[in-house]
Amino acid sequence: MTPAPAHHWLRPPADGSPARFAYGADYNPEQWPREVWKEDVRLMREAGVTIVSVAIFSWARLQPAEDRWDFEWLDEVLDLLHSNGITVDLATATASPPPWLTTLHPEILPVTRTGETLAQGARQHWRPTSPVFREYALRLVEAMATRYADHPALVAWHISNELGCHNIYDYSDDAARYFRDWLRTRYGTLDGLNHAWATSFWSQRYGDWDEIQPPRLAASHANPTQQLDFKRFSSDALKDYLRAERDVLRRLTPAIPVTTNFMVMGGTKGMSYPDWAEEIDFVSNDHYAHPGPQRLDELSFSAGLTHSIAGGRPWFLMEHSTSAVNWQTVNLAKREGELARDSLVHVAHGADAVCFFQWRQSAAGAEKYHSAMVPHAGPDSEVFRAVTALGRTLEALTPVVGSVREPARAALVYDWESWWAVERDSQPSSLLDYRQEALDWYSAFLSLGVRVDVVTTSADLTGYDFVAAPLLHVVPRALAGRLEAFVRGGGHLATTYYSGVVDENDHVHLGGYPGALRELLGIRVEEFGPLQEGVEVRLDNGLTGGLWTDRIEVTDPEATVLARYGSGDQAGRPAITRRVPAGGGSAAYVSTRLGGEGLSEVLGSLLSGAGVLSELPAEVRGRVELTVRTDGVHAYWFLVNRTDGPVACGTVAGQLMTGHQEAAEEGLVLPPRGVAVLRVATGASPFGPRVPGTAPVE
Numbered sequence: 001m002t003p004a005p006a007h008h009w010l011r012p013p014a015d016g017s018p019a020r021f022a023y024g025a026d027y028n029p030e031q032w033p034r035e036v037w038k039e040d041v042r043l044m045r046e047a048g049v050t051i052v053s054v055a056i057f058s059w060a061r062l063q064p065a066e067d068r069w070d071f072e073w074l075d076e077v078l079d080l081l082h083s084n085g086i087t088v089d090l091a092t093a094t095a096s097p098p099p100w101l102t103t104l105h106p107e108i109l110p111v112t113r114t115g116e117t118l119a120q121g122a123r124q125h126w127r128p129t130s131p132v133f134r135e136y137a138l139r140l141v142e143a144m145a146t147r148y149a150d151h152p153a154l155v156a157w158h159i160s161n162e163l164g165c166h167n168i169y170d171y172s173d174d175a176a177r178y179f180r181d182w183l184r185t186r187y188g189t190l191d192g193l194n195h196a197w198a199t200s201f202w203s204q205r206y207g208d209w210d211e212i213q214p215p216r217l218a219a220s221h222a223n224p225t226q227q228l229d230f231k232r233f234s235s236d237a238l239k240d241y242l243r244a245e246r247d248v249l250r251r252l253t254p255a256i257p258v259t260t261n262f263m264v265m266g267g268t269k270g271m272s273y274p275d276w277a278e279e280i281d282f283v284s285n286d287h288y289a290h291p292g293p294q295r296l297d298e299l300s301f302s303a304g305l306t307h308s309i310a311g312g313r314p315w316f317l318m319e320h321s322t323s324a325v326n327w328q329t330v331n332l333a334k335r336e337g338e339l340a341r342d343s344l345v346h347v348a349h350g351a352d353a354v355c356f357f358q359w360r361q362s363a364a365g366a367e368k369y370h371s372a373m374v375p376h377a378g379p380d381s382e383v384f385r386a387v388t389a390l391g392r393t394l395e396a397l398t399p400v401v402g403s404v405r406e407p408a409r410a411a412l413v414y415d416w417e418s419w420w421a422v423e424r425d426s427q428p429s430s431l432l433d434y435r436q437e438a439l440d441w442y443s444a445f446l447s448l449g450v451r452v453d454v455v456t457t458s459a460d461l462t463g464y465d466f467v468a469a470p471l472l473h474v475v476p477r478a479l480a481g482r483l484e485a486f487v488r489g490g491g492h493l494a495t496t497y498y499s500g501v502v503d504e505n506d507h508v509h510l511g512g513y514p515g516a517l518r519e520l521l522g523i524r525v526e527e528f529g530p531l532q533e534g535v536e537v538r539l540d541n542g543l544t545g546g547l548w549t550d551r552i553e554v555t556d557p558e559a560t561v562l563a564r565y566g567s568g569d570q571a572g573r574p575a576i577t578r579r580v581p582a583g584g585g586s587a588a589y590v591s592t593r594l595g596g597e598g599l600s601e602v603l604g605s606l607l608s609g610a611g612v613l614s615e616l617p618a619e620v621r622g623r624v625e626l627t628v629r630t631d632g633v634h635a636y637w638f639l640v641n642r643t644d645g646p647v648a649c650g651t652v653a654g655q656l657m658t659g660h661q662e663a664a665e666e667g668l669v670l671p672p673r674g675v676a677v678l679r680v681a682t683g684a685s686p687f688g689p690r691v692p693g694t695a696p697v698e
Contacts, residue, residue, distance in 0.1 A: 048391025337673030449621030522556025545592030
C-alpha cells in the first residue's frame, strides 16, 4: 500500500491559501468540564492554533470497561475543533492501559531486570511483547479508526505516545520468548549465536534456544554482546508494536498519514530512531531543554539530529514546553524570549510544526506543575502573550513552510550502537559519556560559527568536506571501508579516543587500537590510559585534557603529531595526530577529552585545513547560531542570539521576515535571546558575496 502523504497535516485551508506552519499542543479536554471547551477554542483562535493532538491518554474514558465504549464526548470535541478551523492529530490512546485491563490481565505488566513486576498507577505499564496487551490495544485502534476515518478534522494519526519512555526494557517471560525468536532470525543457528556472543568465555555456551534468557540480574557482569543484542531487540520489539498499530490505521484510513512522537533529547537512548523513522509517514519529536551551560547547544543538536533522522524532510515538533517542566530536580521558568527562541531553533532545523505540552495547564495530576500554552494564571499572563506572539511570528514565516535545510559542509556522526556499547558495564572507564562527547564537538562548531549537520552512520558522507565522529566505538568493517573511502576521496575526518575498537558483535579488532581505524589514522595504541575522575593532563599546545589518554605510537610516515602530552603518564607522547595520505584528505585523532572550549581550538585548525569556513562575520561567531533553509529559489537565514545581551550583526541584505530584532545605526541588532529570519536568493548571503566563508575560522 502506498503510504499517506507526509504533509497532510500542513494541508491549506479550504480557501486555497498557502500551507501554514502547524501550531498547537496536546489537548486534553477530558480533564475539564464541557463549559471550558468553548473557551478553549476561542483562545486557540486568538493564539493562532491550527492543530491539536487529542486522546493521547484517553483509553479509560473511551473504553470504561471491557464491553463498554464511550465515544460521544470525543465526537463533540472533534466537531467543535473542526467548526473553529482547528485540525486534529488524533492519538490512538494506547499509551496507558486502563485499570480494568491490568486488573483483568496483570500479565501485561512489565518486569524489571531484578524480577519486580511494575504496577499500574502511572503510565506505559505494559509489555511491548505482550500478545494480550496487543490484542486489546489493536481492538481500540480499530474502533477509533473505523469511527473517525472520515471526520473532516482528522489530518494525522498519533500512535501511542513517547513509545519506550518508561517501558523500553522488559525482562518478562513474554520478552524472553520473543528475544529467542529475534536471535534465531539474527543468527540462524546456535553456532552463529555462540560465536557472536563469545560464549566460550565463562562457560556460557548454549545448546538449546530455550536456555537463553534476557540479561536479567546475574551474579556478575552479564555477557556484553547479549546486553548489546538485548538493546537492539528491545528497540525492535517496540518498533514491531508500532508497525502493528500503523498497519491497522493504513488499512482503514489509507489517506491519513501516521506518526509517533520520538524523544530525540538528553539521555533518551533506548530506541533506535533512525531505524524507526522508516516505519512512519513523517517524523515527530518531543524535546525538553535541560538547564546548564550547554542548554541551547543541546536543543540545537537534538533538532539537527531529528532533521537527519527525518531524512532531510520537514518534521513535526510534537511537544516542548512554554516554560517550566515538572520532572527536573529544579524546574526553572523560561526567561523572556526563550519560548520563541526555543521554538524557532527547531523551525530553523526543519520543523514545519511547533506544538507544546500542553494546551491548558492541568489543575491536578502528576504534571500539574508542567507549563502550558494557557497557564494556571489564565490568558492574562506573560506566557499566553508570548504564545500568541509566536503564533503571529509563525504566520509571518509562512513562505518558509515546505523548504528544506541547506546541507552544511561539515557533519557530526552520531551512532546509537556506539552510545549503547560505551556506556555498558565492564569498560576501561565507567565515566564515558557518549552523548556529552558528541555535544562538546557540536558546541565547538557553534563557538566557531560553522554550520554542521548531525548525521547517523548510514548517511552518505560524500557531500561533506569535514566529518567528525567522536567515540565511534562500534565500527563494522563496512563502516571502516566507507570512512576510508571518504578520506581517499579528499574528505577530512576527525575521531577520538575509544573509537574503532570493536565490530558489530562487540568483538575487539585485534592488533592494537583504534582497531578498524588504525591504518586510516596511521597510529597504534597498545593500551588505554583512562584517567581517574577529576584528574587532568596538560598538552604542549596549552590545552587541558581529562577522562582519557592513549599511549600512541605513530606508525605511518604520512601521520604527524599536532600536540603532545605535557604531563601525566603519557608525557612526551602524541596526544593529537593527523594523517594526510595521498588524495588530499586527512584523518585526525584526538586521544583525550578536551571539552567544548578545548575542542574549539583544535577543531578550528582542522576545519581551516579542510577549507571549511564560517559564513558569519567574525564579531558574532559563537554568539549567533546560523541555520539556513531553502526552497530552491530563496534561502532563509535563521540568526539566533545565543546570549542574554543584544548582538549587533552589522549591515545585512535581504528581506527581514521576523520582528525579533531592533533597528540601530550599526544595522541588524538581535535583542537578548532574539531570532531574526532573513530571506535572500538561494546561493546569496545577507553578509555580502557568498564564497565558502567570509573569513577563515580563527
